[in-house]
Amino acid sequence: MSLELKVAICDDDKHMQESLSKYLLDYSIQCDREIDHAEFDTCEELMDEYLKGNSFDVILLDIEFKNNDEKQMNGIELGKRLRGLYANDNTAIVYVTSYGEYAIDSIKIRPYDYIKKPITYERIVEFFETYYLDQAKSCLLYTSPSPRDST
Numbered sequence: 001m002s003l004e005l006k007v008a009i010c011d012d013d014k015h016m017q018e019s020l021s022k023y024l025l026d027y028s029i030q031c032d033r034e035i036d037h038a039e040f041d042t043c044e045e046l047m048d049e050y051l052k053g054n055s056f057d058v059i060l061l062d063i064e065f066k067n068n069d070e071k072q073m074n075g076i077e078l079g080k081r082l083r084g085l086y087a088n089d090n091t092a093i094v095y096v097t098s099y100g101e102y103a104i105d106s107i108k109i110r111p112y113d114y115i116k117k118p119i120t121y122e123r124i125v126e127f128f129e130t131y132y133l134d135q136a137k138s139c140l141l142y143t144s145p146s147p148r149d150s151t
Helices: 014-030 043-051 075-084 100-109 121-143
Strands: 005-010 035-040 058-061 092-097 113-116
Touching (some): 005 014, 014 035, 075 100, 100 113, 113 121
Parallel strands (some): 005 035, 005 058
């Protein structure tokens, strides 16, 4: 049995949160994967979770938030803070957005993926299959004995 994956969905669109939640549930059932997820309406709410000591393996993160005044973070700013202030390089940040023009801005944040809306179940499956494959490869790198160990 695989370890539980912790996923955060951060989007101000409740319909998008519901769709992503349903896709995660469907995927976890279809592929027999344990996925726990939490939903956040703002970047500040998600940041508060990190400040409380909670973290996620994957963040499905919108970039633009409605009613976003200058005091509120957008997804790019949250990504910068997670990567910078908290030296968080292990979380797979996946931008899920309608705005392609932010792709260049997001490069410095090293997102794991960039998914354009409207999002489909097939695209979520593609992302998670790639993610799990990459995780398995990195586990092999860290658990395989080096050639020097066999002598």
